[in-house]
Amino acid sequence: MGNGDVQYSEWVEYPHARLRVDIDKTAGVPTRFVVQLERRVDGSWRQVVRFDHESENPMGHDITDEGLHMDVYRDGEKVRVKDDFPPVDLTHAPRYCIAYIERHAGVLLRRFERWHDLSQEPSGGTSP
Numbered sequence: 278m279g280n281g282d283v284q285y286s287e288w289v290e291y292p293h294a295r296l297r298v299d300i301d302k303t304a305g306v307p308t309r310f311v312v313q314l315e316r317r318v319d320g321s322w323r324q325v326v327r328f329d330h331e332s333e334n335p336m337g338h339d340i341t342d343e344g345l346h347m348d349v350y351r352d353g354e355k356v357r358v359k360d361d362f363p364p365v366d367l368t369h370a371p372r373y374c375i376a377y378i379e380r381h382a383g384v385l386l387r388r389f390e391r392w393h394d395l396s397q398e399p400s401g402g403t404s405p
Contacts, residue, residue, distance in 0.1 A: 281305060289382045293317045294325075296378055300371050307367055308333065312374035314382060316389055324350040325389045328374035330367070341367055345374070351392045 281302040286295045294316050301309040307330060314325040327348045331337030338346065345365050349357040365373045378385070390396070 289314065289379070290386065294382065294386050295322070296375065296382075297322075298371065298375060305368070307371055309337070310371045310374075312371055312378060314378045314385055316386060316395070318393060318395065323353065324348075326350065326378065326385055328370075328377075330370060340365070340370055345370060347374075347377075351389070 283298065283300040283302075286297045288294070289296050294314065297311070297313045297315055299309075299311045300307050309329075309331040311327065311329045313327040313329075315322040316325050317323075327350070328345065329338055329348075330340045332339035332341065340346075344360060345362040346358050346360040347362075348355045349359060362377075
């Protein structure tokens, strides 16, 4: 990781949903980022939705050219792309993506849970 790089996860709904953030920066400007909502399914973390930017990677997305978009996952596959976001400056994009997921996490998680026939409570958990 270079100067100013950031990696962390924070709970959205403990203990089964989290927000994972990974940002690489050069001179304060993101060169690569992933902001992803994840849900625990059968003991492993699965993508619910994902924002990303990686202009250096030929397979990556460059939000300065393509605009911001959010990949939506079902059964481990990308099933939809939401791309009707307002223009967001690259410097502010990770923060915008984090705020968007935090604001809409409940709706995004409930849809994912319906698709995968999951209850809101994690399976296999123990009660005190």
